[in-house]
Amino acid sequence: MKSSPASPPSISAARFAVNMFFALNGIAFANWVVRIPDIKAELKLPPEVLGVSLLGGAIGSLCSMVFGGYLMARFGSKQVTTLAGVLTFLSLMLPGYATNAWTLFAALFFYGAFNGLMDVSMNDQASINEKQHGRSIMSSFHGVFSLGGLIGSLIGGWLSSLHVPVSLHLTSIGLVLVLLVLLSSRWLIPTTPHPEEAHTEPVFIRPAPSLWIIGIMAFCVMLGEGGMADWSTVYLRENIQASETQSAIGYGAFSGLMMLGRFLGDGLINRFGSRTIVGWGGAIMTLGLVLGLTVNTLPAVIVGFACVGLGCSALFPCFLSSASRNPDMRPASAITAVATMAYFGFLVGPPLLGLVAGQVGLRAALFIIAAAGLFILLNHRRVQG
Numbered sequence: 001m002k003s004s005p006a007s008p009p010s011i012s013a014a015r016f017a018v019n020m021f022f023a024l025n026g027i028a029f030a031n032w033v034v035r036i037p038d039i040k041a042e043l044k045l046p047p048e049v050l051g052v053s054l055l056g057g058a059i060g061s062l063c064s065m066v067f068g069g070y071l072m073a074r075f076g077s078k079q080v081t082t083l084a085g086v087l088t089f090l091s092l093m094l095p096g097y098a099t100n101a102w103t104l105f106a107a108l109f110f111y112g113a114f115n116g117l118m119d120v121s122m123n124d125q126a127s128i129n130e131k132q133h134g135r136s137i138m139s140s141f142h143g144v145f146s147l148g149g150l151i152g153s154l155i156g157g158w159l160s161s162l163h164v165p166v167s168l169h170l171t172s173i174g175l176v177l178v179l180l181v182l183l184s185s186r187w188l189i190p191t192t193p194h195p196e197e198a199h200t201e202p203v204f205i206r207p208a209p210s211l212w213i214i215g216i217m218a219f220c221v222m223l224g225e226g227g228m229a230d231w232s233t234v235y236l237r238e239n240i241q242a243s244e245t246q247s248a249i250g251y252g253a254f255s256g257l258m259m260l261g262r263f264l265g266d267g268l269i270n271r272f273g274s275r276t277i278v279g280w281g282g283a284i285m286t287l288g289l290v291l292g293l294t295v296n297t298l299p300a301v302i303v304g305f306a307c308v309g310l311g312c313s314a315l316f317p318c319f320l321s322s323a324s325r326n327p328d329m330r331p332a333s334a335i336t337a338v339a340t341m342a343y344f345g346f347l348v349g350p351p352l353l354g355l356v357a358g359q360v361g362l363r364a365a366l367f368i369i370a371a372a373g374l375f376i377l378l379n380h381r382r383v384q385g
Contacts (some may be wrong), residue, residue: 014132018125021188026149031155036234047234056109058226075193076192123141146259152173155173208337217383223368228251229254260310282374282378285369291307
């Protein structure tokens with residue numbers, strides 16, 4: 001006698017599971033970020049060399065994300081999300097064992113590759129759950145990611161202050177997160193694979209013309225997010241002479257305000273419209289960081305970093321929601337296309353800041369993030385909604 005197929009999870013259970021994946025991803029990323037200054041010091045890497053090593057993560061993300069649409073069509077997003085989550089958190093351990101710039105590059109390439117695939121697939125799960133709810137909830141998922149980042153920065157800052165070796169720190173966190181992924185994956189939303197579509201899915205998904213402006217603005221947002229993630233703690237430690245705990249608080253402020261903005265984002269978007277929110281975001285991101293870097297004291301810089309988090313907060317989720325509703329492309333393909341363009345921001349951002357910092361200093365280099373915010377502000381009227 002054949003057993004009946006397992007019933008799909010309830011909408012609320014699925015939302016819980018997707019939120020778990022976003023939160024765990026944020027926890028993992030923050031634990032890596034707060035240890036960047038320690039790895040930089042241990043390996044004696046100048047800013048420009050660290051920037052090249054960080055390029056490994058972005059290249060890995062891009063290499064995997066272009067296959068996201070194909071893999072989800074072939075196997076279904078639930079299976080891809082689960083496997084990508086496990087591999088992401090296993091590879092989180094690798095940077096702790098790096099011995100030089102090139103092994104750090106290789107470690108981050110694998111972490112970035114699996115993390116990029118997890119990013120695309122869990123956003124596909126989020127877009128499906130958003131459609132199940134029949135209202136905008138995408139921003140809240142990214143708010144949970146930021147909540148994970150805040151929690152992760154506190155955990156990572158605490159372990160760093162105790163001088164726990166980076167390898168032991170990241171290995172322990174990675175194993176715990178793998179266990180949590182396996183426990184929560186059962187409630188992800190099952191999707192029907194379409195192998196016939198997978199064979200016609202291009203490896204590089206070219207965005208429809210209607211998606212280009214969204215992709216370019218997403219690029220600017222992710223340049224800001226990636227730059228803050230990779231360089232905020234380094235700037236506080238080396239330029240402001242902050243302690244390990246104070247540096248972690250700086251990244252925590254960035255994540256915390258981003259979390260707040262994302263939790264409030266859905267309501268604000270529904271009330272004021274995406275165009276207005278994008279304009280506000282670009283303005284806050286630009287003015288806050290310019291003022292913080294100009295005053296250049298510990299409180300001012302932390303406030304400036306927090307403004308970048310608040311300014312960026314609702315923008316990327318808004319772009320992904322728009323992509324998932326685009327009539328010219330399948331939702332999974334549209335999300336993959338926009339996310340891939342956005343990750344060029346991660347590709348360009350951290351190494352660009354490192355290279356510029358090697359010539360004119362990190363403080364001047366961070367003004368590039370303010371310029372990205374200004375571009376968003378000047379072009380916000382191009383956003384629909």
